[in-house]
Amino acid sequence: MFARLMILKASEMRPVRKMITQSRAFRPLIRRFVAGETLDQAIAAAEELLPKGIYVSLDYLGENVQSREEAVHAKNTYIEILKRIAAIKEVMPMDHVGYADGLVETVNLSVKLTQCGLDQSDDFAEENYREVLAVAKAIGNFVRVDMEGSPYTERTVKLVERVHVDYPNTGTVLQSYLYRTTEDVEWAAMRRLRIRLVKGAYFEEADVAYQEKMRVDEAYMRLAERMLEACAYPAFATHDEALIEKIQRSAKALNLPKDRFEFQMLFGVRRDLQEKLVAEGHRMRVYIPYGESWYPYFSRRLAERPANALFALKSLFKG
Ligand SMILES: Cc1cc2nc3c(=O)[nH]c(=O)nc-3n(C[C@H](O)[C@H](O)[C@H](O)COP(=O)(O)OP(=O)(O)OC[C@H]3O[C@@H](n4cnc5c(N)ncnc54)[C@H](O)[C@@H]3O)c2cc1C
Structure with a gap:
């Protein structure tokens, strides 16, 4: 955890x-x-994964935009992506996969x-996000709000709660490192909100988050077990093989069919495990990020696995 913190902090320095x-x-x-x-x-990238039976979620990289214009640009890009997805669906035979709840x-x-402009104002971000959801709804698609650092958690949860009333085609992400997530899982279960469970990728203080990996x-x-019991189509986003095996065992013990939940992983991480889970009959979705504003996302990936940072530094010195 210490190496992770150091990498996250170092990545914010201008020379780095x-x-x-x-x-x-x-x-x-x-x-x-x-x-x-x-x-x-x-x-x-999506078209390479789909024929292997791997689903995808596209992400246009960018966060903490500095102006309303940038937020509107991002909203328009999201809408463009949704329209392109609708076009892929016409050529991909497996555009939707049925399951009991829809x-x-x-x-x-x-x-x-x-x-979407949350730093500018909640109302402005909500207005933008609703426009995106209206397009997604019209083409029968789903949009998930990623979870950012803890200063945004409550505002994100509340905003998602408000828009979900009109747009059930949205869901969000909860982070197991935050103490509050136990209650947030119950909140999501009650509202039939689709949740992706992650460990959490940001630097958080001990007053809000567990500090030890264990x-x-x-x-x-603990949260995954509760989500299997109570949540609508939960998504378990992790590359941790031991956790994945435990989730598989819990789902089996609950007699939960494999199509009632999905696993998710990041583009470029544990491709072997992605394919293994599909071969075992599980649903697997890969998160595909793209865009010019890749730096904060990339720093978080380096911090998750310091070996990645070391590898890059060695190449730097080799020239
Ligand atoms: C689909 C998806 C969406 C996500 N969305 C969010 C979000 O909205 N908000 C948020 O805070 N976090 C998000 N995350 C990141 C998440 O919080 C973790 O930081 C990240 O998944 C690493 O944790 P882990 O569960 O894989 O477990 P870890 O214990 O960190 O890793 C387990 C093993 O996975 C492999 N591994 C993990 N990360 C890497 C890497 N970067 N490079 C190479 N190997 C690696 C290693 O073999 C490692 O030993 C998301 C992750 C995924 C998979």
Whole structure:
């Protein structure tokens, strides 16, 4: 956890940012985690995964936009992505996969509220997000709000709650490192909100979040078990093989069919495990990020696995 904190902090320093964004040494690693800078590249990545039976969620990278214009640009891009997804559906035979509570889309969208203008105002972000959801609803798709740092958690939960009344085609993400997530899972279960459970990728203080990896993992499993029992189509986003096996065992003990939940992983991480889970009959969705604003996303990936940062630094010194 200490190495992770150091990498997250270092990545905020200007010289580090400059080195990573300008050095060629980091390019192969960036390409491993980010599908590209354009929507065409993201769609191409999706089209490689879909025939393998892997679903995807597209993410237009960007967060904490500085102006209303940038937020409107992001909203328009989300809408463009949804329209492109609708076009893919025409050529992909497996556009929707039925399940008891409705339909599950093979290609959907993930968004960040600070990219929709949450730093400008909650009403402004909500207005933008509602426009995106209206388009998604019209084409029968689902949009998930990623969860950002804890200063945004309550506002995100409340905003999602408000829009979900009109747009049941939305859901969000909960982080097992936050103490509050036990209650948030009950909140989501009561509203039949689709939730992705993650460990959490931001630096958080001890007054809001567990600091030891063991406690974050224990919380993840406790929350996952509750979600299997009580939540609508939960998504378990992790590359932690031990946790995945425990979730499989819990689902089996509850007699829950494999199509009542899905696993999710990040583009470029544990492709072997992604394919193994599909071969075992599980639903697997890969989160595909693209766009020019890849730096904060990439830093979080380095922090999750310090070996990634070491590997890139070695290439830098090799020239
Ligand atoms: C689909 C998806 C969506 C996400 N959305 C959010 C979100 O909205 N908000 C949020 O805070 N976080 C989000 N995350 C990130 C998440 O919080 C974790 O930081 C991330 O998933 C790493 O944790 P882990 O569960 O894989 O477990 P860890 O214990 O961190 O890792 C378990 C194993 O997975 C492998 N691994 C993990 N990360 C990497 C990596 N970067 N590179 C290479 N190998 C790796 C390693 O083998 C590691 O030993 C998301 C993750 C996924 C998969």
